[in-house]
Amino acid sequence: EKKKITKICCIGAGYVGGPTMAVIAQKCPHIQVTVVDINQARIDAWNDENLENLPVYEPDLDQVVAEARGRNLFFSTEVDTVIKEAEMVFISVNTPTKTYGEGKGQAADLKWIELCARQIAAASDSDKIVVEKSTLPVRTAEAVKDILRNTGGGVKFQILSNPEFLAEGTAVEDLQQADRVLIGGENSPEGKEAIQALVDIYAHWIPREKILTTNVWSSELSKLTANAVLAQRVSSINSLSELCEATEADIDEVSRAIGADSRIGKKFLKASVGFGGSCFQKDILNLVYISRSYGLTEVADYWEQVIKMNDHQKGRFAKKIIKSLYNTVSGKKIAFLGWAFKKDTNDTRESAAIYVADHLLNEKAIISVYDPKVKEKQIQFDLNCLQTRSEEENRSLVNVEVDPYEVCKDSHAVAILTEWDEFKTYDWQKIYDSMLKPAQVFDGRNILDHEALRKIGFRVYAIGKS
Ligand code: UDX
Ligand code: UDX
Ligand code: ADP
DSSP: OOOOOOEEEEEOOSTTHHHHHHHHHHHOTTSEEEEEOSOHHHHHHHTOSSGGGOSSOOTTHHHHHHHHBTTTEEEESOHHHHHHHOSEEEEOOOOOBOOSSTTTTTSBOOHHHHHHHHHHHHHOSSOEEEEEOSOOOTTHHHHHHHHHHHHSTTOOEEEEEOOOOOOTTSHHHHHHTOSOEEEEOOSSHHHHHHHHHHHHHHTTTSOGGGEEEEOHHHHHHHHHHHHHHHHHHHHHHHHHHHHHHHSSOOHHHHHHHHHTSTTTOSTTOOOOSOOOSSSHHHHHHHHHHHHHHTTOHHHHHHHHHHHHHHHHHHHHHHHHHHHHTTTOOTTOEEEEEOOSSSTTOOOOTTOHHHHHHHHHHHTTOEEEEEOSSOOHHHHHHHHHHHTSSOHHHHHHHEEEOSOHHHHHTTOSEEEEOSOOGGGGGSOHHHHHHHSOSSOEEEETTOOSOHHHHHHHTOEEEETTOO
């Protein structure tokens, strides 16, 4: 008979698991959705009365949580109990790049996924559909399946791949109005039944023709390559930005001209200080690693270049600041507006700001940071993770303020690292008056009115403009 899903468990209450489950719960009031995590503080934050304390900041997420939480959306640390009761279990744990051993710096660390699989196997006493939500390298499902089927003691598992395509900052909108939903599963009667059960859930709000079903490997690989192709567009435009700076062309004009071709399209052609985020770099490194492991050297080299160009773009921006400040930033205050990897998120993973800061700190600059959503603790944590210098040094060289005008005051330069809308509305005359002269602005996101700034007296550097 047809499987009817009444209870869903999601393992991992992070940037993917939290918003995704909140929207599923909102759209399917008859399904009980429980998100579990081993991190008690995170679960407490998801359960906080005050919606401003949710651990993930996303526009409109608070409203979705307010609507569903306590009705059919729950957050808990009772991992085993919740797994046991669910008919469908999503795996939404983090899969960072390995920091040790074979594949260090490239392959995905599957430790957490394996732990998850073993935990599901141990906790289950009835058949379950297990859905991979995390970005996983191709053939991970195979490993998960192997563990589940060999340790599950008679319980039957179907494994689906259902990659997440939401972008941070627009997560709720991306989930509610997805371009497509991708579901990969086995081509057996049981596999098809499992696929159908998940299709039925999404069909509550996603038009059926936008729900694509494939085999498991295609689905897993599509997630990696979607991100690789998006990142490639950014690296392509960023590579051209350097050429524009050396010539008389303007990258925003070039981008508009290229994007007007319907075969190319205008999205994702914004030059920047470099892409960040938890996915792009990790997924490409993974793609490169997989290609190499199959002996496909040219394929691996081709995609690796996207990362190299991104590293170059971040380094180039830092060098530009140093050069413009007469080749020495030692002891000079430099203001950072923005730390998140993009606007409308509090996520800082792989943010260009971290690497630009590190570069400048190596030159003994003093950095003052303002970001509307990122807290001081996170900024220090991000720098400490690089292990470039002691925590004490990072604390003494980097200070974080809650007032952007304080951050800019007495600085030699202001650098825009994130494209937060509020930066455009600041009183730039006031900022100019409070800075050391010549006052310089380095717009790493090309969001400010450069002509207006020059009129005030600023020296302005922008990406891809001569
Ligand atoms: C990405 C994918 O878009 C999403 O589909 C996937 O599920 C997860 O990875 P995310 O990393 O959250 O999402 O944000 P995204 O909007 O893709 O931006 C990634 C980085 O690229 C940001 O640092 C952003 O500033 C940068 N970027 C993006 C540019 O520099 N220029 C652009 O034109 C677009
Ligand atoms: C191209 C540009 O499209 C056009 O705008 C420009 O003015 C001249 O160069 P053209 O070379 O005539 O036009 O044909 P195009 O359709 O772009 O195809 C170029 C090559 O790419 C062909 O060999 C085509 O078979 C190949 N191609 C195109 C693919 O292999 N896959 C595709 O998805 C698209
Ligand atoms: P993502 O961006 O993929 O959502 P996050 O790091 O934001 O990544 O979230 C992943 C979450 O998964 C973290 O909160 C982490 O505590 C949780 N997690 C990792 N392993 C397990 C596990 N075995 N059981 C429960 N939760 C886990």
